[in-house]
Amino acid sequence: MDAAHDRNPRNRTGSRLVPYGTTIFSTITARANAAGAINLGQGFPDSDPPRELIEVVSDMHLAGRNQYSPMPGLPSLRGAVAEDREGRGHVHWNPDSEVTITSGATEALAAAFLGLLEIGDEVILFDPAYDAYPAGISMAGGTPVRLSMEDDDFAITRSTLEAGISSRTRMLVLNSPWNPVGRVLSASEIAIVADVCRRHDLICISDEVYERLIFDGSHRSIADLPDMRHRTVVISSLGKRYSCTGWKIGWACASEAITAAIRAAHQFLVFSVPEPHQHAAHHALSRLDQSWEHELHETYRKRRSLLFEGLRGSGLNPRHTEGSYFILAGIGDHQDSDDVSFCDRMLQDSRVAAIPASIFTERGQGCTRYVRFAFCKAERDLNEAVARISRMSTNV
Template identity: 40%
Template sequence: MSTTGHSLAVPGPDPAPWQRAAAGANLLAADGGLAVTIFEEMTTMAAACGAINLGQGFPDEDGPGAIAEAARQAIAGGANQYAPGKGTLVLREAVAAHQQRFYGLDPDPEAEVIITTGATEALAATLLALTGPGDEVLTFEPFYDSYGAMIGLSGATHTTSPLRAPDFQPDLQHLEEAFTDRTRVVLVNNPHNPMGTVFTREALAKIVELAARRNAVIVTDEVYEHLTFGVPHVPVATLPGAAERTITISSAGKTFSFTGWKVGWLHGPADLVAAIRTVKQFLSYSSGTPFQPAIAAALALEDSFYEGVAAGLQRKRDVLAEGLRRAGLEVFTPDGTYFVNVDAAPLGVTDAAALARRLPELVGVAAIPVSVFCHAEGAERTRSLLRFAFCKRTEVLEEAAARLARLPELLG
């Protein structure tokens, strides 16, 4: 194993699956029991204190009414039983059409597209299908928390390559050193949660080159594909030499503000998709039957919808970012996603996790410490960083900014 990555050590000689998952997501308590996630902890504290919850990344407004009406019509029309295991044909065709329209990709909706219960199930089915004990799964760090859990469930080893301040772009030399002959999958979250980074074409091309050299599969999590601010989203599968080894994953929740519908999808080479489908059928089998035709209609919305979503979110980003600067925090302006990260060190803060646990009562705002998205070494590197979600109504963000402005005097 590469000495430049971090491996996951699970306590005990033969851990149960829940222990592997919990360890991968940093949820094992000191006594070996199950800890509460930081998201649950912060949400509970926010509710108890009447705080504005900028911790979890979900909108506080629904998506287009016409899409919700399409789901209601599907329910009224009897689309209430199991969908086909790989998803309804209308949505598989809509996903294929979306990929062709925006990126020039041409997946076969019959053999190369699967509809899933959100991107999370797509990721789980992919990792469980393609990796196991003895394999390595390489991610960037910080990493979305479910990655560690799913890698733990698969029995593979989780290795990482760091994203460092201030730009949080891949370190290409470190990335090359992190690949080994055991790297079965490189998992690329772009645009990146939690850091808000949109990877450069150069970085993506390097990932493709290294994956080809090591015969690794590239799995991309592109759920924020339409939420970028002045920079293009480049799907890895569009790069030379990538399509034959890339599983592309996305979902409807973030783009259309229907996160609770849990409609996701993946596409890629037919042989890999067949293996993933075998696992997926024993997870949810199928879900969200009446939501699938509604999301098919959503994917066909005009370009102006997609442009408007990104522009509106960028304005919200700027409102919160300016408030965070006024609060004396160093702001890392994101190029995409729902999230803005800050360094609390200018306020003398060395432990952002401790600060996050004080914020709901101190100023009435909840955030998430970036260290929870890391293994031990990465947690130390990101010790003073906090993540705030800006996918909220503008007036909510303005109030949060006003509350946060009191931080310097309260911490002084």
């Protein structure tokens, strides 16, 4: 009976979502857990956020802050987000009309796509691109236009970008530090993107979730460039910065008109996000001793080197990571037909999970000799993973 219902075409997934299947992060984590593998796939830290933030959350629950919070987010948190950005030299956003608190960066992205796109609008993505971008654009009726950056050693060039622009292009998505590449975009790349946005009157969605995890160079936000503030949506999140990815607190900063569009979608997507976690976010941004963040940064710097050297020593070709907590590594001399087969073999035989990088590209056709490893994991696990990978045979 249930099987018959399951086969009923009435119950099928909408065609906009069919191409995206189940996100690779859920699939790999489930397979890693089932195999008892070391999970260097999904990018979540295996350590806790600062204890005082956890205490704020639990105190707020016990103090009765358990009902709906204001739709755009707590005013105190919106103020703290604006101050945090301005304090680091970025443009000023009005907390009342230009900052929205969302359910992680993921919902901020979805709200921006749903709130702004018309059916058939084209959105430029730089491949390899985080998987929520094309799916979110398609859900909103837009068309992702994916430009491969692999041949240019993952650099954004004017010619590649211009080649993707058409009369239907409405926006583009920029991500620096760049998941899964680990690059921090240079001033000249950002200037090229800004110039193209101005000349073609495009909106730029600037995903800056790894803005605080930069090891070489410094963070640049495209919103700070001339004539960009009013056409940029800056998206960021608490999760990466304070090791609390499960709390799903993010934000979107944009001009008043764009914020109105984002909130038009946000109010019907989730309406508001849990208040106790917003208080903790406010505490983190405005009161927490900076030494916690500094220590996390140093820990990640050490782990980045450990994983980089380990992967290199085990016959892979890791790229140098400037920002984020990922390393993109070439599979070197391994004879596997592609990144998916390599990851399958590594999971089954060596019990180490990582993400095949082709899933970040159009129809899985790019980056087929690259794998993404996360280094926001315990040192013991990174060492053991590397030891296991180095015992892998290059022959299939």
